[in-house]
Amino acid sequence: MSSGWQDRGKWGGFKPTPESIPPSGVVFRFRSDARKIPVNVTPLNPINFLLRAAFIVPNKLAIAHPDVPHPSFYTFAVWAQRVQNLAYALIERGIQPGDRVAVIAPNSPMIADAHHAIIAARAVITPINIRLTKDSVDYILEHSGSKVILVDHAFVHLVENAKVPVIVCNDTGRPDDPYEQLLASGRRFSRERGWLGLDMEMNEDAAASLCYTSGTTGRPKGVISTLRGSYLAAIANAYETRMDRNSIYLWILPMFHACGWTYPWAITFAFSTQITIRSADPDLIWHHIINSGVTHYCAAPLSSIISSHRARRLDDSRSITAVVAGAAPTSSLIGQLEKLKIRVTHVYGLTLAKLSSFEVCSETYGPFTRNYHRPAREVDETKGLADEDSRIMARQGHAFVTSDEARVVYQAKEGDPEDAELKDVPDDGVTRGEVVVRGNIKNRFTSIIAIPRPRRKHFAEVILGVAIWLFRNPDGSIMILDRIKDLIISGGENASSLSIEQELxxxxxxxxxxxxxxxxxxxxxxxxxxxxxxxxxxxxxxxxxxxxxxxxxxxxxxxxxxxxxxxxxxxxxxxx
CATH class of the missing domain: 3.30.300.30 (ANL, C-terminal domain)
Known part of the structure; x- marks a missing residue:
């Protein structure tokens, strides 16, 4: 099960740069004025997960980046020092609280650093999709007002003629790498003041991230996430997927996509090890599944994982939790994954959704519902889930622990009064409606929003995903019927393209x-x-x-x- 790099003595001779080594007696705590904070209140901030991990398990492997010409490996204590260095480097370059810092990179240590260091500097991370056109990237950089750009060497072409400072990462971890030189300058600028030289953000509702759509139906649109929301969403993700200090998370989902559904912080909350790979190559994925002890990954329903020539059933001592979302998985896909002992946790969320006929964006920090395996089910371990159970697991399920019940309601009718109550659909698995949720998941908006008057009162209380039809099953779980625009009218009936796809x-x-x-x-x-x-x-x-x-x-x-x-x-x- 070992690929030869998990043990400290098998890291191929890799040594972190001298500036990455923390001093003796390091204190993993921000500077704060305790007199300004009630004794029973601590502002929630996901950077504290990394500080806690570095304090409790300093020598545990935090990040492995093995599949590049110059592999790199960092323990929690070393990684925390690197994050601290980057935070100081950004401050040295004039970054102020609330400023945006853009990051353009595949899954790698640099973008993992950025998800922590930028908020440690009290700034806002703006991760940008590496597959966008230069025109879309230019628009996001201007619209976000990013003051500094961190870019991977493979995507420098996306920031040509940028109007703000650009730091290139060659992804080597070596002292002559421009990114490593940036971290070294941050260490010098810190004058060894350490974490106690960085101010704690006192407002947990301050912005943590600014994420944009891919711009497939117009200009990219952005949503701001808060520190509090990111903190709670990360805890929910770790809890709902049972991640802990023995977990090894493989990065398949891009970290630039809705901040990796907050998993950059969920991993550190759980003291888990993460493996970063630059591309979601199915054979490389299976290499790590087989050899690196992977226990968790997040991804869209990747049929290529099943069809890879390296795919095989895991031995009886192992199973993997696959957090599947992005598109509704079919019961067939779930069943095939389970046959390989890849246990599916089917989640559902909104990254950026257009709400019905008006230009509105909504985000729920990625997943906010999941389907739960039924303990009473009978499973044939040689065949995987029974067919009917696979169908059940294809549902979108119930709300996460950090939010209230996910409701499915009738669409508000034109002319209804502002205080009209939302009406829940019956639990019949047939009547269609729209999903509404509330709880510790709601984002702020950075786009101009027009909200029709009949919905204004309820919009203040819930997030609506009204571009999607859903229904509720007798067990209370919700299930997507279809996107409204994808419903097919055939023979006077509404045919769900998703239901047809599930069967075929x-x-x-x-x-x-x-x-x-x-x-x-x-x-x-x-x-x-x-x-x-x-x-x-x-x-x-x-x-x-x-x-x-x-x-x-x-x-x-x-x-x-x-x-x-x-x-x-x-x-x-x-x-x-």
Whole structure:
């Protein structure tokens, strides 16, 4: 199970830079004026998770970055020193509380550093999708008002002609790396004042991060997350996925995506070790699953993990928790993962959602609901979950511990008074409605928002994901019926593209499937398989929901976080 790097003596001779070594007697505590804080109140801040880990388990491996020409490995104490150095370096370069600092990088130690050091400097991290066009990156940099840019060497082209200072990281961990030189300058600037030389942010509702959409339907839109919200969301993620000091987390989900669903902080809260890989290569993922003792990962429903030639069932002493979101996983995918002893924790959340017909953005720090395995179920360990149980696990489930009940309500009607009560749908698994939640997950907005008057009162209390239809099952769990724009009208009935996809994916020869509405018909394409799949659909779907044509493709177009680009497919279907 070992790939040879977990033990300190097997780190390939790697040594952190001298500036990364903490002094003796280090104090892992911010400067604060205790007289200004009630004795029963501590402002919540996720940077404190790292300080606590460095204090309690200083010599435990925090970050492993093994799959690069110059691998690097950092214990919690060393990593905390590096984070401190970066915080001082940013302050030295004029960063003030509330300033934005942009980060453009794949999963690597630098972006992990940034998620802690920027808020330690009381600034706001703005992680930017590395797959965006330069035009979109330019827009985000200007719109966010970022004062400094940290960029990985592979993405320097995205910041050409930038108007603010740019620091390049060559991802080597060596003293001649420009990023390492930045950290060294921060250490010198600190004059060994340590953490006690950095002021604690007294306002837990201060901004922690500013994340943007991918801009696929217009200019990117941003949402600000708070320190309090990030802190509580991180605890919820660690708790709901049972992460602890024995856990090893593999970074597949990009850290730039909604701050990695707050897992950069959930990992440190749990004292877990994290492995950073620069790309989500299925074979590399399986290398670490097999050899590195991985216990957790987050990702969209990656069928490539199942189809990799390295995929195999884990031995009886192991299992992995896969936190799956980004797109609704099919029951077939869940069942196949469980056969490999990859236990699926299906979560649901809003990163940035357009609310119905008006330009509004909403975020829930990534996941805020999850489906729970039923303890009474019977599982055949040689086959994985029973088929019906896989279907149940494909639901979006119940709200996280840090929020109130996730409700499904009728859409407010035009002309309703401002104080009209939201009406819950019955628990019949049929009646559709919209999801509303409240609790310790609500973000602030940085976009201009227009809220129709009938919803203004309730919007102050809840986050609405009204671009999606859901229903509630008899056990109280919620389930997505479809995105409103993806519902298909067929034979006078509302056909859910997601439900159709769930059924068709159960066919043994279907790896992935997506369903689109179109009046066009392709001719003579994959005729044999089309006939077979139509016959299969007739057995599992009502007449109005059966596909009229089938197109087989090598790969479905997807976003950087694994969601199928249905608008691209709609355009393709319109040309058939």
């Amino acid at each position: 994916s159960r066919h043994p020869d279907v790896l992935e499937v997506t369903v689109e509405d179109s009046t066009f018909r392709p001719k003579d394409r994959h005729a044999a398989f089309e006939k077979e799949l139509k016959k299969y659909a007739a057995q599992v779907l009502p007449g109005f929901a059966r596909p009229e044509w089938v197109e087989v493709v090598d790969e479905l177009p997807k976003t950087s976080t694994g969601k199928v680009l249905k608008h691209v497919l709609r355009g393709r279907a319109a040309k058939l």
